[in-house]
Amino acid sequence: MKIIERYITRELLIPFTVVATILAILFASFSSARFLAGAVTESLGLAAMLKLVLLKTLIALEVLMPISLYVAVVMGLGRLHRDQEIAVLRSAGVSESRIIYAILIVAIPVGIASGVLSIFVRPWAYEESYMLNAQAEAELNMERFQAGRFYGTEGKGRGRVVYIQTKDDAGNQVKDVFHYINESGSSELILAKAAHQPELEPGQRPQIHLLDGYIYRLMHSGTEDTVVQFDKLIYFTDSGNVLDYKRKAAPTAALMKSDQPRDIAEFQWRLSRPVATILLALIAVPFSRASPRQEKGERTYYAAALVFAIYYILNGLAQTWVEQGTIGSVPGVWWLYAVMLLIVLSLLSPRFWQNLFLRR
Template sequence: MGIIDRLLLRDIIKTLAVIVAILALLFFSNALVKYLGRAASGVLSADIVLIVAGLELVKALGQIVPPALFFSVLWVLGRMHRDSEMIALAACGYGTGRIVRAVLITAAPLALLVTVLVMEVLPWSKGYVAQLKAQQSSRIDITGIRPGRFNEFRRGELVVYAERLSDDGTRLDGVFVQDRQHGRTGLVSAASAYQAVDPASGSSFIVLTDGRRTETGEAGLDYRLGRFDEYAIRIPDAELRDWVPPQSARHWRDLLGSEDPGDWAELQYRLSVPLGLLAFAVLAVPLARSPPRSGVYGRLTFAVLLYFTFLNLQKIAERLLAEQAVPAWLGMWWLPALMVVVTGLVVMFDSNRFRVRLRRWLTRRKTA
């Protein structure tokens, strides 16, 4: 690898690191705000907000790297065209082929990384997040109870109302609880409540203090009344034995062995991500061309539109394949091939020979 190759690699990687860091921060901030809101509404435990937000970032990394590399190459090569560095390199025999090779040297390991992310890490993180959400849907966390309103848990089997929440968020005052279990309904009013964990079993409990309990059967004819100093309601662990992972969380080996068109569409969608990375890395080389001393990003708008068109086509192709509207052999492989064709068209339109022929043809049309 020559000196110029190393300089190109260094500039592209530095720019890539900055773009990935910015996009990752945006994704993480957005996920954090979303899950903090869910924790405030009692849907999610406050203890796992950072975990879930971090997993959302891991899920997004496979989608962040391809556009980050594309725009990094555009940035670096566009600046070199503006500063006439490309003209100097071409005069020294460092042509487009050498530039494409240097870009591919950067893109190839990134494509392998993205393949691992979308094939292994992405389904694992999606499955883990889905499991956590399934667990939280059947659990209660006292820090997520909003005072002054009825908070439902376990699909309405447990209803908690509290007048106030202590400043440290560990105790509720003026508590009313309705709990349905084994065909009986219990109504509890208590002065206060807090959450406790049994160190031996690890089970969680809501402990109510200084209150009364009324329990009725299904017919509502038999009553049990009582007073208590402390009364504990066990919070059942989430039952995940029947939990089925979503299609996007299934391992690629499961998708490969499936005959479901939807599974094949999901598998090909994942494979199209690293292939798209390679195609757009090459496409960025001709797109970065601009006249000397002009704007660095003369084609940036076109590049952005092109990439978003590719993303939309990905989703459309995945849906068509899942609905068997296109043959399985065609699948989504035509998308990277289409980007290669677009690259060829851009190179052709940029060539002097094409411009000369186009000018001659237009001249003949005018004189005819």
């Protein structure tokens, strides 16, 4: 790599790293605040919550990286234009094609990294996050209960009180369980001598196994109450939603073989990440040419933000149309990137084409 290309790539990598880091931190902070507001820490524990935040941030990186590169090109080349360094480079014989080449030196590896995240890391992160979310949404989680304390919750027309007498050091076995639920028309009391919560497997609902106990069903209307004795009771602690097939967590190879519109849309979304990253970087080039010294430069930045917003909306529409069957697998979501490619080819300056053909 020549010194000019190294200089331009450095001017792009610095803002790209800064913007990507800031966006990732902001996203992780937002996710942490949302989980804390939802009492996920109580349900899962701090370590599991941090893991869930990390997984969500990994998923978001496939979107944050193209945004960061887009902003980096606008900012990095914009500074070079503002300080007249691009003019000096051109007067020294540096062509437009060399500048584009320097941008591609950064854009192609970033696009490949975004593709790897989308094709391989994304499904794994979604699968792990679905498992953690299932545990967080569970109404009961014995790991967070301490022996000798009452725990109560209230919401959606029902209240709950849980108490356990003793708990082993590993936290897997508890004894003398008291579980009371108060609903609008009835109350339920469960007493069990022992209980344990098995580890979840993929597709398995969160549950607690209660041993040797009684269930007292008390009707508020005065009708007949019921008492049930059990040796073993499996108590499902979720709302009834099983961790069934979720296409975002499905392996890319499985999506490739599917003929379902939603699977096709997800598959094409994953493959399109590298293409989108590179094309966005090239589309950002014209927005860096205007000098930011005057108001015209600020308007250019606003235009760059507007163009990205339009791309983001069209990107969502393209995927939705494929999911709904409005557009078939061909052209699928690829029509959007064909339009972006035409825009890139039209926005590149005539000097680029002249130098390209002169080299031939």
